Amino acid sequence: MKNLFYTLLLFPLFAFSQLSFDGVVKDKLTGTELEKALVTVKPRRVSGAGFYSGVYTKADGAFEVTTSFNYPLEIIITKKGCTRQVIKIKKGETYIDVVMECEAATIEQIIVEKTLDTDADGVLDVNDKCKDVAGDKENEGCPWPDDDNDGVANKDDACPNEAGTAADKGCPSVDADGDGVADKDDACPDEAGTAATQGCPASPKAMVDFLQSVEGTILFTASNDVQESNYNSVISSISDLLKKYPNVKLKIEGYASSDGSKGYNQKLSNRRAANIKEALVQMGIDASRLSDVGFGEENPKDNNATAAGRANNRRVSFTMQ
Numbered sequence: 001m002k003n004l005f006y007t008l009l010l011f012p013l014f015a016f017s018q019l020s021f022d023g024v025v026k027d028k029l030t031g032t033e034l035e036k037a038l039v040t041v042k043p044r045r046v047s048g049a050g051f052y053s054g055v056y057t058k059a060d061g062a063f064e065v066t067t068s069f070n071y072p073l074e075i076i077i078t079k080k081g082c083t084r085q086v087i088k089i090k091k092g093e094t095y096i097d098v099v100m101e102c103e104a105a106t107i108e109q110i111i112v113e114k115t116l117d118t119d120a121d122g123v124l125d126v127n128d129k130c131k132d133v134a135g136d137k138e139n140e141g142c143p144w145p146d147d148d149n150d151g152v153a154n155k156d157d158a159c160p161n162e163a164g165t166a167a168d169k170g171c172p173s174v175d176a177d178g179d180g181v182a183d184k185d186d187a188c189p190d191e192a193g194t195a196a197t198q199g200c201p202a203s204p205k206a207m208v209d210f211l212q213s214v215e216g217t218i219l220f221t222a223s224n225d226v227q228e229s230n231y232n233s234v235i236s237s238i239s240d241l242l243k244k245y246p247n248v249k250l251k252i253e254g255y256a257s258s259d260g261s262k263g264y265n266q267k268l269s270n271r272r273a274a275n276i277k278e279a280l281v282q283m284g285i286d287a288s289r290l291s292d293v294g295f296g297e298e299n300p301k302d303n304n305a306t307a308a309g310r311a312n313n314r315r316v317s318f319t320m321q
Helices: 002-014 104-115 205-212 229-244 262-282 307-313
Strands: 019-027 038-043 054-056 062-067 073-078 085-089 095-100 250-254 290-294 315-320
Touching: 019 038, 019 073, 038 062, 054 062, 073 095, 085 095, 205 229, 205 315, 229 262, 250 262, 262 290, 262 315
Parallel strands: 019 095, 250 290
Antiparallel strands: 019 062, 038 054, 038 073, 073 085, 250 315
């Protein structure tokens, strides 16, 4: 019997059809949409059982309230700083525009709140789910996740679990020679070097081997300061090596045999070194990477007492700086 009593008591709650009313609440003077105004639909005369609801308006002033009571009905709207409104609902009426008279300070506060952007990310606080941290409009004002903390958001990161760079779409830069200089910045990606030398070795073996070989010396005929054409390939090879290793600088050293006076031989050796430097510059090598000096008869490579020895002493050789 007790359960039957509660069933009979509750039954009238569902005996009536549900009525629904929606609308918008605005300020009378400015037309500002009022958020968090309490809107309640109530029966003007309570008769029988039923329910009625009260809701707060949304940011755009919209509301929807329901009741299972029958007419006559009324809607009551209250908001701090505004005059209370009571509106009688006519039969058949489902949409209601509500106009309230509000204090100027109340409206000013609402306008401030509606235009506030605390984190200056371009998403107003009223729409920003992360008001205190700048984010993205497409992510409702929140920053995109970045699991590997590399500055590239997961949505754009090809390697979201491994720190990388923006230039590599969030993946680590390739460093084939393991010298700490990424291949994209490495002038010598297949040889270990340092950042200071653009990823190239300070003394590249290929350069050392060439300059120390027989091919690394250019010989001249007596009294001549221009190399013979068969040495053009040597100069071309040195140019190629300098282009491959942009950190290397060369000292071009000119020498002369003991033929002639010391003063003449000094000037001759100067011209020999200067002419080789100019030939390299003409091949595209920056002059700042080249220095030239003449040593005259000093530092002979061979014996000046023989014709073969003097021929070996009329030369230009190279030293890395």
